[in-house]
Amino acid sequence: MSGHFAHSSPGATDATLLPGRSVALVHEWFGATGGSENVFRRIADLVPHAERFVLWKDRDADEPGLRESWLSRTPLTRSKALALPLMPLVWRTLTRERFDVVISSSHAFAHTVRLGAPSDTRHLSYVHSPARYIWSPAFDGRGANPLLVPPRRALQAVDVRLSQHVHSYAANSREVQARIHRYWRRDAVVVNPPVDVAYFSAAPRADREQPRDYLLGIGRWIPYKNFDLAIAIADRMGVPLVLAGSGPEEAALRRAAERVRVPVTFEVRPDRARLRQLYWGARALLFPVHEDFGIIPVEAQACGTPVVGLRRGGLLETVVDGETGFLVDSTDPSAYAPFAQRIGELVPERAITHAASFSEQEFASRLSAWVRDATA
Template sequence: MSVAGGPGRGVLVHEWIAQAGGSENVFEAMNDIYPDADLVCLWNDSTGRFNEEQLKQTWLSRTPLRRSKALALPFMPATWRRLAYEDYEWALISSHLFAHHARFVGQPAGFRRYVYVHTPARYIWSPELDGRGNSLAARTVAAALKPIDRRRAQEPASYAANSAFVRTRIQDAWGVEAQVIFPPVEVEAIQGVEDWRTRLTEAEQEQLDGLPDGFVLGASRFIPYKRLDVVIRTAEAAGRPVVLAGKGPELENLQAVAREASVPVQFVHAPSGPMLWALYQRTSLYVFPAVEDFGIMPVEAMAAGAPVLAQSVGGTAESVVPGETGALVPFRSRAEMAEGAEAAMATVREARLNRARDFSRRRFEERITGWVGAA
């Protein structure tokens, strides 16, 4: 452990490591706080993101199951119960499925577990928030896994949730209490460059300059629950052109919606970090209709100075301040979308910049070290 006054030798645990993702960003921030800790995951699909000498993968990483989370899922609970113990004194666990089940064979009495919960598995506990949980097969598996998941969650550990929204779901699902520690957002990095256009490639600058004035921005993965079609509907209600930035399997469906839209719709495919941040700086309004556990991108948008119109249910209701940094609506009617857009765009840029700083990486580091080091 490298943190002054730190709590002894530790290990950081994560589900699986993808090349990119919000939970991976949190895990990376944890690794930056505790660079000497070992790392454990089911399998690692990132390249050069973590120290390979410290990273330990489970047996699933050596099988074709790593290519299918659905097929690997039945093997995960037992796998988490048989981790190799190497004289650790504590574990900091990043969980959004079963990582909170983690147990090290031979771990001593007094071994300390800190579980940072992105969400209890949505398709097991909250299928209304995740379409993957609505099939008959998923409901059958969920019925079998719920008692195990709840029992494992009640083993001795200290819990933190990434939002009050998730804290409530932890209590409902597992019957345990959790404190709230908001995830880190790259606020310092975003606000460290006055004009991100100057950091773009020539091709990116040309693409940015070709976008219409006053556009509404929707940016996220192109997957159904992100509801990017609603961004187009909101732009129609506000009478503004729209830009959708991202990539994913919903691209063709979104293009079909765009062809029928009453306002111009343009796509920015797989934007780089600087391009995304330049889009935040350029947009007249960032729209985020998804019900999220926290929602990092609305905070990024505020960090860049953009007004935000976000979902009134979920974690975004904890970061976006109505009348100060944006507006919150349930996105049920054209009228409320139009009113919400107008209210959000009437807010003051300086208030948005200041609010975003409440979710900086520095704040996250302070909270995590206070939590893990408090024992």
């Protein structure tokens, strides 16, 4: 949810990337909100002369200038699970145009697109994750769709075979870098996604001077985000909880909130300014979930708010254990309880400084270095 509210420009780089070369930027389906969409926009800022292709654009996505595939004219846009087996074909029949450089933003099959022979076209792929639907369905309940069970192994083989032409990969995290190596047997550089840390750090004085008197959970209310666990943790810690977001689990979470001793407040679809207020008023962000990277914990730290979460995935990169938060090896709520008292030991300024290393300027610099190196 967070990282999806507004899109400010990244810091200036030395010059526009790939001047004088024809460039295609390719993304999966384009939704109204999402971290991968924000990455795609930031890449487009660095290559403003590029053509931009997507499978389709959701009806509520306000993004001009996108060229949609023929899949956008079919009912399959309403079911990603049904559309998934067709995606490799769609990427191979996207356009007859050819480009000097292709940069794909991939979390399914966008990296399989071919817009020129490998001898003539440099293909770079920024990977949010190898398709969870087919490679690691345990991470994402959508991959458990019965329609995907029979073709999953075939799709894995297709995924590997149709991506041999990619010249260079960048991964959004060390977690995804390891997955690329494990599934595709390819190396990747790590370029963490951009976070607008400047906005969250530069809150009005009234926001910054709030008492920090509650725990905070932010994100989409879906099962794998573990907000039911966050409610149980807050109960064990004996600290009120605010849950900000929206999603299909709302009713179940409200029922769970009624069964605990601490107050649980729901903030449904807060705007960006309200979200910043919530970060600054929180004693800590609860994040007991395995994410590939996780923009929300970085935003929290940009507000001086420590993170208490699971010692897995992206938090191993974004949180300095014992300095900007605490990492826990368990999903047992009682394992988190001791940190209720230790949160006060942490220095907010340390978290703010650490969050700056994930800024939009850092992303622009690291992505530019990757592109220049891979296309030299």
